[in-house]
Amino acid sequence: MADRKRAVRVVGLAVVLLFAVFWIGATIWFFGDENPDLLDDREWVDRAEERCAEARSALERLPGARDAVDLDDRADQIEASTGVLADMTADLAATPPAGDDDRELVGLWLGSWDVYLGDRLAHAEALRAGEDRQFRVTVDPERGDGVDALLDAFAGRNRMPSCGDPLDIG
Template identity: 40%
Template structure:
């Protein structure tokens, strides 16, 4: 005598082959989780394939990182990191704050280094002009924050040139310093050299 479980499996296999179940089903012996025809089997297989495909995609580099500042255009981020790294290296070769003899000398240092970062932002903006869609909107906002930060540097240099020596402060946006937005964006998109410099 064939057990009810084996009969159900045999029935399912026979249905896939298009043959009849060799033995009649016993009342109450059906297993609802076994497809009873080819259509049901096809649906089950399709569902499994879709689920497997989703998880493969979710753990692949093609899936979004989930951070709202993440860019899809990896080519831009790689080029931007190269541009920023070269600028930071050039700025590092200039005299630092520790070498300044007073506020006026410090002002001259900032006046010398700030144009390097202005050129960097101009080059990044030229690169960003080739980016489209949501990435373009993110980049425009980020570069606007850079413009604000550079304006703060120039304003601070003017204060130092007048003989005062207050702490350097930056403009706030939505309650946070613009430098925090610049730095988070750079970190999320693997552009560490594009964070705000620490030379002021």
């Protein structure tokens, strides 16, 4: 009886190990290192990260939305910081990367930024209307993620940490 239990455990462990090896192998061999969101124009990535870092620095110099004295003040602060981000995205759009695939990817990413900036302005408008609510972002119906997560994912994959959601709205 003990031998039978031991054999079942060994077979069970072997199945689990084979399953793990299969998925690790499938991930490495099938998907490889290539990420479809990875930009080939690394010089553009470096310039984008530099521009985004400048915008982050400008945001740090503005009064924080969390420090607002009332809803109108908070809306003013959100609108000011959104202006900084809008200038940043306009600059990035004005100097697209080389290559059709990279331009398409950056165009989609900047489209997500447009939606996110619209969400910020809608939040400021709601605050001005007296609605003290949590900041809400648009959810991408295809992916089920908030547009802020899409910004962060693309920025992270391309090693542009300053180009993600600034997290400046509480």
